[in-house]
Amino acid sequence: MSSAEQTQPLISHLLELRDRLLRSMGAVLVIFIALVYFSSHIYEFVSRPLIERLPQGATMIATDVASPFLTPLKLTLIVSVFIAVPYILYQLWAFVAPGLYQRERRLVMPLMFSSTLLFYCGVAFAYYVVFPLIFGFFTAISLGGVEYATDIVSYLDFVLALFLAFGIAFEVPVAIILLCWTGATSPETLRSKRPYIIVSVFIVGMLLTPPDIFSQTLLAIPMCLLFEVGIFFARFYTRKETESDTVQ
Numbered sequence: 001m002s003s004a005e006q007t008q009p010l011i012s013h014l015l016e017l018r019d020r021l022l023r024s025m026g027a028v029l030v031i032f033i034a035l036v037y038f039s040s041h042i043y044e045f046v047s048r049p050l051i052e053r054l055p056q057g058a059t060m061i062a063t064d065v066a067s068p069f070l071t072p073l074k075l076t077l078i079v080s081v082f083i084a085v086p087y088i089l090y091q092l093w094a095f096v097a098p099g100l101y102q103r104e105r106r107l108v109m110p111l112m113f114s115s116t117l118l119f120y121c122g123v124a125f126a127y128y129v130v131f132p133l134i135f136g137f138f139t140a141i142s143l144g145g146v147e148y149a150t151d152i153v154s155y156l157d158f159v160l161a162l163f164l165a166f167g168i169a170f171e172v173p174v175a176i177i178l179l180c181w182t183g184a185t186s187p188e189t190l191r192s193k194r195p196y197i198i199v200s201v202f203i204v205g206m207l208l209t210p211p212d213i214f215s216q217t218l219l220a221i222p223m224c225l226l227f228e229v230g231i232f233f234a235r236f237y238t239r240k241e242t243e244s245d246t247v248q
Contacts, residue, residue: 020091027087032080040073041081043152046159049131050150053139058148060155071152078160082123086116107181107237115174122222123163130162130218137214156235169204169223176230181237190231198224 035042044051046059054060062068081088088111097105139148177187190197205220 002174017095018097024088024091026081027084031083033079034077036073039076043072043075043156046075046127047152047155049127050135050139050155053132055133055139055148058139058236060152061149061154063151064153067153068152071156074095075156076156085119088117111174113175115171118170118174118226119167121173122168125170125222126159126162126166130166130214131159133218134214166219166222168221172223173233174229176227177234177237180234185232188233190227190234194227197227203229221225 019059051060060072093109093112096108180187180190201223202216202220205216205223
């Protein structure tokens with residue numbers, strides 16, 4: 001085969017990848033345009049767990065001139081990407097699916113769906129369970145001569161870090177299934193190392209969350225439970241040595 005003939009498939013794949021990236025970016029842009037009018041309301045919704053627990057007379061503040069305008073827009077863009085994730089994953093799936101074996105296709109599609117759902121669950125858990133607890137604790141701490149006033153940019157960075165940490169942490173079952181399916185480990189091996197994994201989970205919780213014991217513990221406990229869920233489902237995806245893949 002000549003070099004020109006070898007180059008053609010590569011160029012076609014790159015063109016397809018470009019088209020799918022543009023479609024994904026277009027989807028994010030369309031959602032952003034649809035939501036930009038409500039950017040202030042979106043920020044108010046995200047900041048509600050803190051605002052409802054602020055001491056009487058305390059408010060959030062903006063220390064930069066453009067913060068009241070740019071911060072809600074930044075959040076709206078992130079929310080647009082968040083909403084577009086299923087479509088982005090579909091574009092990724094459509095790009096890689098032709099090169100997968102039949103058994104790999106049966107595995108990847110459910111994992112993509114479940115990983116998206118678990119990430120959403122992690123974000124919802126952070127908002128509805130973790131935020132009320134940690135903000136209630138933080139605002140209850142009072143120091144003499146110190147007025148509680150949180151900058152809107154600092155608050156957004158804080159909650160986005162927690163959203164990302166809990167969203168990733170809830171992907172534990174998917175990670176375990178992939179490790180067992182590729183043969184890197186097995187459910188039996190993971191069960192035997194459960195004590196070490198639990199300790200590691202609390203260390204990960206310490207690294208992924210802000211330096212307070214509440215958010216660390218609230219992250220580690222779901223990860224431990226999801227670890228058990230991952231072990232349970234991993235047995236259905238364990239690769240058998242006698243099994244051979246067939247291309248569809």
